[in-house]
Amino acid sequence: MTRPHCMFIQAQDVPWGQSFSECSWADIELKVLSRDAETGGCSAIVRYPAGWERSGDRYLTCHEELLVLAGSLIVNGVEYGPYGYANFPAGYARKFFSAPQGAVVLTMFSETPTEVQGAAPDGLFDEKLLVEKIDIAPDGLEGWTENPYTRYLMGTGVRPLREDPYTGEISILYAALPFRFMEKQWTHSTVQEMFVLSGEYAINDVGVMCPGSYAWWEPEHLHGPYGSHTGFMMFIRSVGGPLTNKLGEDVITVDFDAPYKPVIESDDLKPYAKPPVRRTLY
Secondary structure: OOOOOEEEEEHHHHEEEEOOOHHHHOEEEEEEEOOOOOOOEEEEEEEOOOEEEEEEEEEEOOOOOEEEEEEEEOOOOEEEEOOEEEEEEEHHHHEEEOOOEEEEEEEEEOOOOOOEEEOOOOOOOHHHHHHHEEHOOOOOOOOOOOOOOOOOOOEEEEEEEEOOOOOOOEEEEEEEEEEEEEOOOOOOOOEEEEEEEOOEEOOOOEEOOOEEEEEOOOOHHHHHHHHEOOEEEEEEEEOOOOOEEEEOOOOOOOOOOOOOOEEOOOOOHHOOOOOOOOOOOO
């Protein structure tokens, strides 16, 4: 895996760019948040203009995982509004794909997203990887559980979205009540990818993550401790295996106003590393 470690960048500060030529999607825009130099796999915010539409037999040669941030998509007759989630494996038939009013979508591609016309070859599509739809907002609290990944933290919860039956990789929504904190640094044995949807998530050594904050947390990089006066909700996925937390031993007081000190190894993203804009009450 050759994506650079990134803790963290604000998506609002990354410019919109042209879409992937391999997909013939010249009429949509995207913000690339991370990219694998070898495979072309990437995470991006994709903006579909109102009225965007594709129809006919076609498929992608890679997996496509998505979470709608604004607007709505329609895929094969299924509508995905805000907080609508899906995981489409390589070879998934994209017979009809549209954004009647436009949409902004957090999207993860496992490789360069090449679109091919026609039916997928036998053996490419794996139905075990398909998550056709999870409608998080209308479901309310249905499906939320206590956090199984950090049992020592009360007041946190998880909405499972996907678990890969082969690798154990997961995708979840992770949320916490206000005034949660953990006074230790920690890391993971696999990549943890993070996108903050609401609230604040202060990490002593890198700053206060706010809505739109994005991180590609490579294994064996200690960060923390963390805390939040406001509570938060974020999209998290593990890449390369199950999500496991590895705690440091030292107890460190949380800085809820930690200054922004990004650790960004991508030369493409460094120019856009700016402190997030925190909301105030006055």
